[in-house]
Amino acid sequence: MDALVVYESMFGNTKQIAEAIAEGLATRLRTEVVEVGSAPAKVGPEVGLLVVGGPTHAFSMSRASTRRSAAQQSTQPLVSRGDGVREWLAALATASAALASAAFDTRVAKPRLPGSAARGISRRLRRLGVKVMAPAQSFYVTGTEGPLVAGELERARRWGESLAASFPVTTG
Numbered sequence: 001m002d003a004l005v006v007y008e009s010m011f012g013n014t015k016q017i018a019e020a021i022a023e024g025l026a027t028r029l030r031t032e033v034v035e036v037g038s039a040p041a042k043v044g045p046e047v048g049l050l051v052v053g054g055p056t057h058a059f060s061m062s063r064a065s066t067r068r069s070a071a072q073q074s075t076q077p078l079v080s081r082g083d084g085v086r087e088w089l090a091a092l093a094t095a096s097a098a099l100a101s102a103a104f105d106t107r108v109a110k111p112r113l114p115g116s117a118a119r120g121i122s123r124r125l126r127r128l129g130v131k132v133m134a135p136a137q138s139f140y141v142t143g144t145e146g147p148l149v150a151g152e153l154e155r156a157r158r159w160g161e162s163l164a165a166s167f168p169v170t171t172g
C-alpha cells in the first residue's frame, strides 16, 4: 500500500507541512509527496491513502483570483504557479473503491478566522466517493507569508505517523 501526498503552496509553508506529513507516513508506508501541478490526474490502485492539502484562502481552498492576490503580495516566485487543489480535485478520477484519504491546510493563527481549506477538500473527497479517515486538520502560520508557528512541523510529522498507523505495513 502506498501513500500519496498532494499539496498546493504559495509561500512554502504548506509545502513544509506536506513534507513533514510525508515523513510521518513514510515510517510505515511507501510515500510520495508531489506539488499539485505534478500530481496525477488519476489516482491508481497502488495508492491506498491519499492526503491532500493547501493554504486557506478566503475561508476555503484557493481560487485563481486569490492566487493572483498571493502573487502580488510575494517578493519571491510562488511554489505553486498553476492550478490549485480545488481544480485538481474537480478533475480527479479515482480507480479504487478502497481508497482512503485525509485533508489538511495551513491558516493564520491570529486572528483565528472561520473557514478552512481542509474542510472543503474533505467535502470534495467525500463527494468523489472517497472515504475520509480523519477530521480535516489545520496547521498554523504566524502571518500570510509565514513562518509556521513553532512546533507545527513536528505536529504534522506525528499526524502523518498516526494516519499511517491505521494501515498495514507495506511489504516488498
Ligand SMILES: Cc1cc2nc3c(=O)[nH]c(=O)nc-3n(C[C@H](O)[C@H](O)[C@H](O)COP(=O)(O)O)c2cc1C
Pocket (backbone or CB within 6 Å): 008, 009, 010, 011, 012, 013, 014, 015, 054, 055, 056, 057, 058, 059, 060, 066, 067, 069, 070, 073, 106, 107, 108, 109, 113, 115, 141, 143, 144, 145, 146
Ligand atoms: C489571498 C489570501 C487569502 C487568505 N485568506 C485566509 C483566510 O481566509 N483564513 C486564514 O486563516 N488565512 C488566510 N490566508 C493566509 C494563508 O492561509 C497563508 O498565506 C497560508 O497558510 C500560507 O501557506 P503557503 O505558504 O503554503 O502559501 C490568506 C492568504 C492569501 C494570500
